[in-house]
Amino acid sequence: MIRRKVLATMLAVLGTSLSASAFAQANVTFTKPVKIVVPFAPGGTSDILARMIAPKLSLTLKQTVVVENRPGAAGNLGASIVAKSDPDGHTLLLMDLSSLAVAPHLYTTLTYNPVKDLAPVSMISFSPYLLAVNPKLGVKSVEELLAYGKKNPDKLVFAHAGVGSGNQIVGLELAKYWGIQWVTVPYKGGSAAINAVLAGEANVIVNGSTATLPYVKNGQLVALAVSGDKRFESLPNVPTYKELKLPAADSGSWQGVLVASGTPAPVVAKLNTEINAILRDPEVVSRIAAQGASPVPMTPQALAKWMQESSVNFGKVIRENNLKIE
Known part of the structure; x- marks a missing residue:
């Protein structure tokens, strides 16, 4: 009986929390065009994904969503622009997150702090x-x-x-x-x-x-x-890094979305909900899979943990190779 009461209480609290979150998201409105900053040149992985997602995100947010390419400094130029943008959720950063994990270890001076100045929204895909x-x-x-x-x-x-x-x-x-x-x-x-x-x-x-x-x-x-743990269906004769016993067997292009730190939690939650829904859309799943990638919808908290772990791993490689950029 006690266990039932505890479980009932926990479920009630969870239900209240979910209801509060849903209510907060329902009250989030986007009042001007949304910009997705891709900190690389057109035609790359980040750009392809941004242009795949933008039209669908425009429908759900009921606002124009544009993709803006701001290449330079291995993604740090565009990342810095988003980090310094208004924290209102109208400026998104979509990029290979490995660059953000690398930056604090590689550069002696950065115009932004990837951890403090950017807030995770969701992972997009792994290729x-x-x-x-x-x-x-x-x-x-x-x-x-x-x-x-x-x-x-x-x-x-x-x-x-x-x-x-x-x-x-x-x-x-x-x-x-x-x-x-x-x-x-x-x-x-x-x-x-x-x-x-x-x-x-x-x-x-x-x-x-x-x-x-x-x-x-x-x-x-x-x-x-x-790389990865399995061969491509479209390239069945190409061996994996793991088969060849190469380093970095699990490496790849991990694409994700972030916003400026200080963006209200309901806004981040709203963006996370809508982007993850897009990543579960059968059409999007099919288009991403056709390019040898997999959608990886993720909570902001899970993405924050992933970035922390990746930063530790990349930091080790950078130190071993004595890499540094002034």
Whole structure:
């Protein structure tokens, strides 16, 4: 009987809490156009997802939702803009969260604090990293890439989304693990890095599958390995990092949404509810899956925990490689 009363009380409290949250969200209104800041160039993973979500978010918020690309400093320029925006939920940041986890460990000076100045809203998706090369390099496996790198020092040019980006960190891990050197060249986002490899300016890339997979499918890039714990259905012959016993086996492009700290909790909750509903929309699930990614709806609290853990892991790699940017 006592246990029943306790359980009944707990359920009543929970019900009251949920009702209060729903009531608070119901009273949230968006009074002007909403901006999604993508801190990378158009065509990359973050940009693709932002433009996929924006029209549906516009319908639920009953406001125009526009995507604004603000590339620079491995995502820190756009992140800083959102961190300094009015904390009212009308300016969102959508980006690869690895860059935010890296920034405090890599940069000696930042114009914002990723932890204190940004508030998590929701994770959007996870897309594994594809290790890919320009076909003209003439390698079709990791073993051949390694052999080429050892035979031709400094002829491998690794393109990445900017100094401090998650794919740069993974590239450093791979080179160190193999005992080879490659020239690393930063670009303003993953799409620019891909274009550099397509044009022959660089010949190796590690990048999220959402933006990279189409070029593998049409033969403009050759995929050598995919991160994550399973192979792509569309690339069944490409082995996983785990199969090849490579480091950073669980790495990838983790895309998420944040707002300026100080944004009222009901507003954050409203955005979380609407974005997560979009991520469960069968059409969106299908479109994300078609690009080799998975929707990952998440509570703000769960995202905050994920970012904290990721920051610890990236910090370790940065210290081991003695990376620092003034």
